Amino acid sequence: MNTESKKAMVIGGGIAGLTAAWEMSKFGIEVDLVEKASFLGGHAIQFCCKATDECQQCGACSVEKMLKNVVNEPLIKIHHSTEIEKVQSNEKFLVSLKKDPEYIDPAKCNNCGICFEKCPVEGALMRGYSKNNMPLYAICEENCLFIKNKSCTVCQDACPEKAIELNKTGSLDELDVDAIILATGFQPFDATEKPTYGYGKFNNVITGMDLERSIRENGSGVRTSDGKEPHNVAFIQCVGSRDEHLGNLWCSQACCPYALRMSEVIKYKNPDTDITIFYMDIQNTGNNFENFYEKCKSDLRFIRNIPVDIYPMEDDRLRIRYMGEDDGLPVDEEFDLIVLSIGIMPGLDNGKLSELFGINLNQDGFFLSTDKLNKCTTSKEGIFVAGTAEGPKIIAASMAHAGQAACEAMKYLEATK
């Protein structure tokens, strides 16, 4: 594998994209890492550590580590807030990029955070989830007053490093690359698609992603209504996954592990919290699942039934009706907090990307891997797929898949030398 002077592009800066870029850079390949959001790290960088008194192998810290590797690697060029406009392929790929304005100059910004503190508009200045996001702050075009009507320059004026320029314009760029890895990730299931759960309408109905962020930010899961820790919590599994009505005929693979692990975190921090898991089938977490599940069974209550309705109560508590396991009769029970274990859905851009790159999606809407024994091959030579873009995966599997994609891409670069 003599691949020096070859260039690769990785599309998507989540854990799979970061891993693929890092693995290739180790072997001297220049990588352009393209991310449409303002920050690298994807969904997984928002996840919390799920250790109790011991590590539970969720892999969230691996994402921090990989992000740190990537931002410190000179061979990886990062393109934030950038989308793919066009792809032309002959021997190489000519990729046209559309870059949003870089309002905050990463070379000047020192992450002091004054802009974030001074900005008068909620949500106009965004902060990343990891200290390894460089810069840690970004302007949100939708909410920024300057971008709306040029009426506010507070952040620009306050920045001691003169790193902010609100007048900046976007740019177009064209890059020549020899191979492409698609690592565009997944879309968390939109819980409002199941309206009877009242997500977004009722207080204290949150998703697993919300709980991840809450534990990461507050150290524990709290109620949205009053910021207090709940006395009893219900998790509803398979929200959006394994759902024939929605046509989602897949298990998302990550939700049982995250729900059980976060339940254990809540229980560890506050042993008096009662936790109920409504489930169809509990999926495994790893080689040590047997012991872990025994512990879960002694700490948590498992009910094999997926409730259909959630009713809000006057005191911001929530009532669930489900079928009792012993007598089959309906049971009404109230909870302080309900967590919807939302699953992994195909990325919203998959359709557009599959057209741009001329590669196929599978029947579920994820990118099709065309070789069963090589899970990162797509229907086009020189383009590889990594991570949840190909289908549901946990963090460890996404990283392994990305390593494979990097290896395959390098074999291709060698072959096309």
Added chain:
Amino acid sequence: MTETKTTEMNEITIATDVLIIGGGLTGVKTASDIAELGYNVLLIEKNSEIGNPKQLPGSIFGLNKGEDKGLQDLVDRVMTDDRIEVYTQMSLISVTGVPGDFNIRLSKGDDVIEYKVGAIVVATDFSLETLNEKYGLGLSENVITQSRMEAILALEEERKKILETYPRNIAFLVGFGQNATPLVNERVMRSILAISEIDGCNVYVYVSDIKVASDSLERMYKEGREKGAIYFKLKEIPRITQNGERLNIAFFDPVIRRNIELASDLLVIEEAICADPINRELAELLRIDLGPGGFLQNENVHFFPVHSNREGIFVVGSSRQVQNLPWAWTDVENVALEVKDLLGDGKKMVPKDTAVVDRGKCAMCLTCYRCCPHGAIYWDSRAIISSVACQGCGICASECPNNAIQIGGFNDIQIIEEIKKSVEQPGNGEPCMIAFCCENSAFEAAQMAKAFKMHLPTGLHIIKVPCAGKVDIHYIMTAFVEGADGVLVMACYQGNCKSERGNTHAGLRVDNVHRMLEETGFEKDRLRFATIASNMGREFSSIVLDLENRIRELGASPLKT
């Protein structure tokens, strides 16, 4: 702040041949991929052939018909590849040395062969365990294993004789004799689909949890049901009794809420997919961890996907977890990258001073050899630390009773200097606290707390260490003697330490110091041990603030001058 500076490098020459243990399909694929990178490969297999030496049923690979087409070609190619030496009926008998320089001894009968290799990949197979005893059943013509069912389905003659002669009720039992994996369920689902092609067979599946957390399994589960299979999800093992030629299966159906008894003509009992029993022996020979279930990887995120706890020894496929062939192939490509990264072209630049033994001080007590979690230490007349294998954690340096080992970038003089400088800084009456922070977790969490403007005590001084296992008792004592009001030793969580036991060593040392402090009457509360992860800035803040509050209650250190 201590900067890790190990700029001075040495070029060393290392062996680049690679030993692969296990000639199953994963081992064969590993041999092929590593040879393709230009390395010479030794592939050893205990049995007399490679490819599928244990004759495991094809269903265990998780492939559809036709998808296994290239496999025989792969085996043939490996047999004839000039770069690959295949040794069957060969066992590993000993391994010494370090990555880049492993000396291995192999035996075939009475013959012993010696080799030098740079890296080792373990690719052992699964083994299958029949679980009929867990159901209290003996195997017979109508109580059969999953493998037997597959054999019947594969052979026209058997299928005709057993499944096509008259309508039959076939029952599968899954997940009561074990916590099944998706692969166990997949085998059953494949059999169900094959049986659905045969007229007159009714399929009932008795299952605890259906494990579908793998590619396409939910779809396969649905397809089976659409083709007539009926699933009963039960909490307990159904009661099975003999009824003439047939077997009666009695259970409580949670859906219609009634006791049901169904007669069955053929009972198919699940098999457990287990780690190869040889793993135990290999773990000992290779000095690597035997993880849960007898697989050769501890559940430590730093090792995923293919690392063992020793540099230069890798684990792939079924040697590390239950996985189908497509995922094992993913491991193989990862290990190819790791091997290339480690061995390169045989010339390796290694830091001069990652860990250096002062040969004048070394008394050959071999404490270092015993405590090194990376298996990086060997000896001639004195201990030697392999610069390829050493991860620079510094556990050996802190454990060495003669203080004969120094870690580059973190030597004792530097750290003591840093402690003194930190304590000397004017504190304006605020409690002076020294936090020894592992660079993999606590140090990162501290940086996060700072970046996110979380509250931190003004008198907090952070000293970065390569692993909490490098925090000497001497460091803690020096901090107190110099006048620190509080000391924190912050490590990774149990099971998350990159050096596996660095956090344990750190915890034990803090316990020791607690006892010493107690004996002297010094408030032991001033010293705390905490575990944390890199992404827990909030917890970092609350741990240090908590100690600060305690110090405010206790007042300034009595040792403060």
